[in-house]
Amino acid sequence: MPDPNPAALEFLLTRRSRPARTLSLPVPDRTALRPLLTAAARSPDHGKLVPWRFIVLERGALLRLADAVARLGPELGRTAEETAKARAQYGDAHLAVAVIEVRRPVRKVPAIEQTYSAGAVCLALLNAALAAGWGANWLTGWPVHERGFVTAELGLSEDERVAGLIHIGTETSAPPERPRPDIDAITSWISE
Numbered sequence: 001m002p003d004p005n006p007a008a009l010e011f012l013l014t015r016r017s018r019p020a021r022t023l024s025l026p027v028p029d030r031t032a033l034r035p036l037l038t039a040a041a042r043s044p045d046h047g048k049l050v051p052w053r054f055i056v057l058e059r060g061a062l063l064r065l066a067d068a069v070a071r072l073g074p075e076l077g078r079t080a081e082e083t084a085k086a087r088a089q090y091g092d093a094h095l096a097v098a099v100i101e102v103r104r105p106v107r108k109v110p111a112i113e114q115t116y117s118a119g120a121v122c123l124a125l126l127n128a129a130l131a132a133g134w135g136a137n138w139l140t141g142w143p144v145h146e147r148g149f150v151t152a153e154l155g156l157s158e159d160e161r162v163a164g165l166i167h168i169g170t171e172t173s174a175p176p177e178r179p180r181p182d183i184d185a186i187t188s189w190i191s192e
């Protein structure tokens with residue numbers, strides 16, 4: 001017989017992100033963040049390759065990244081609006097964890113499966129933060145897809161890329177529920 005965990009299931013059925021722009025102080029300190037990272041690292045990982053790592057971006061680093069985005073946007077032909085939005089993502093934040101996908105050159109495990117694992121780590125970190133009572137949001141934004149930006153500002157190597165920036169902080173307003181998929185519309189059953 002199954003051994004249910006109703007509280008965990010209820011959390012999964014009702015969880016939702018809190019928009020990063022609504023997150024405020026306080027943010028988890030290093031001690032509080034550690035179990036959240038530990039939970040995230042407990043994610044499915046074909047071949048036990050650990051094809052990911054974390055970069056914790058604290059306030060000083062986020063301000064530096066905001067300045068870099070402000071310089072980079074016009075250089076790359078981004079509009080003033082695109083640049084300002086991306087800059088604010090960093091400049092208004094107090095804590096974000098960059099989940100870095102680290103591509104392992106292993107024939108047995110296709111690259112796409114390493115990417116899926118990195119995505120799973122992002123969701124696990126998001127859910128761990130929410131379960132711990134923090135507000136959290138998985139964002140990316142155009143700067144993290146710029147090789148020059150992630151190399152210069154985050155120190156990534158060629159075989160690394162940003163799977164997500166998990167913003168974590170204190171919720172200031174409850175977000176409205178967003179529409180969720182119709183399960184019947186996306187599910188088919190194959191019986192034979």
Ligand SMILES: Cc1cc2nc3c(=O)[nH]c(=O)nc-3n(C[C@H](O)[C@H](O)[C@H](O)COP(=O)(O)O)c2cc1C
Pocket residue numbers: 015016017018019137138139140141163164
């Ligand atoms: C890979 C990935 C990247 C995302 N990047 C952004 C982003 O840059 N900006 C944004 O507004 N939302 C982004 N989102 C969506 C947010 O996470 C959004 O808040 C989420 O869809 C809320 O869903 P939830 O309530 O089910 O957690 C991204 C989602 C994923 C999976």
